[in-house]
Amino acid sequence: xxxxxxxxxxxxxxxxxxxxxxxxxxxxxxxxxxxxxxxxxxxxxxxxxxxxxxxxxxxxxxxxxxxxxxxxxxxxxxxxxxxxxxxxxxxxxxxxxxxxxxxxxxxxxxxxxxxxxxxxxxxxxxxxxxxxxxxxxxxxxxxxxxxxxxxxxxxxxxxxxxxxxxxxxxxxxxxxxxxxxxxxxxxxxxxxxxxxxxxxxxxxxxxxxxxxxxxxxxxxxxxxxxxxxxxxxxxxxxxxxxxxxxxxxxxxxxxxxxxxxxxxxxxxxxxxxxxxxxxxxxxxxxxxxxxxxxxxxxxxxxxxxxxxxxxxxxxx
Numbered sequence: 513x514x515x516x517x518x519x520x521x522x523x524x525x526x527x528x529x530x531x532x533x534x535x536x537x538x539x540x541x542x543x544x545x546x547x548x549x550x551x552x553x554x555x556x557x558x559x560x561x562x563x564x565x566x567x568x569x570x571x572x573x574x575x576x577x578x579x580x581x582x583x584x585x586x587x588x589x590x591x592x593x594x595x596x597x598x599x600x601x602x603x604x605x606x607x608x609x610x611x612x613x614x615x616x617x618x619x620x621x622x623x624x625x626x627x628x629x630x631x632x633x634x635x636x637x638x639x640x641x642x643x644x645x646x647x648x649x650x651x652x653x654x655x656x657x658x659x660x661x662x663x664x665x666x667x668x669x670x671x672x673x674x675x676x677x678x679x680x681x682x683x684x685x686x687x688x689x690x691x692x693x694x695x696x697x698x699x700x701x702x703x704x705x706x707x708x709x710x711x712x713x714x715x716x717x718x719x720x721x722x723x724x725x726x727x728x729x730x731x732x733x734x735x736x737x738x739x740x741x742x743x744x745x746x747x748x749x750x751x752x753x754x755x756x757x758x759x760x761x762x763x764x765x766x767x768x769x770x771x772x773x774x775x776x777x778x779x780x781x782x783x784x785x786x787x788x789x790x791x792x793x794x795x796x797x798x799x800x801x802x803x804x805x806x807x808x809x810x811x812x813x814x815x816x817x818x819x820x821x822x823x824x825x826x827x828x
Contacts, residue, residue, distance in 0.1 A: 612707030
């Protein structure tokens, strides 16, 4: 047997042992202690952040941590969460944040004027486009607390990917090695509605971290103008699919049953044709039907409600 054959036949080192030797896997007690420190920071500080930005009272409780391969930990999360991938220079390039959709849905209802007694337990569903815009702001606050807690050298800001649904997350490449991580799990309670959020952090970063609790600041009681303005801007820039409905001339069932390709059904109106424009099954505008060059179009003649009422309709 040649030297190269002997080297080729040598069994590979156990991944867990290799990770322990290279600082990528710590003992459970040490990892749990660090995760608990993160839980304490979020329990104390994150409610202050939400209170100062929205005027709403949120409770955060640390639920414990899970240890394992990072991709497996993400797979084990509830399907009713939205994820972002985060990097923080001089700390970690591979953090994943997860937030329960129920929290974002409930927060949106509050910010659009609903009261606690009218808000029901949200259904398990994906976030709408407008709710995803709000999720961007929520994840930004979660990441800012993380940045303050780890105090990475250089004072760099976190960089976040666009929020995406758990089921829409691309599968990792099979030839890309996974790494050991910890999922730091916390509950979020707003107006009696309980959701969860998690930080999934590689142990290579976690084991080098000394968690530094930020100093709580005295927060104002009301929502900050910056948050309110940003939310309004996010909502108004969100895309909404419109539908136009035109009433057609009444026909008998006999006539309808005999319609063929190429047959014409007249509009009911004579002269200006009335068009009702709606979105999400909510009527928005009364329009007239017409043509501009080669394109058909509708011209707005009247609105159903005020701007704020229209936005509220679209959100419900």
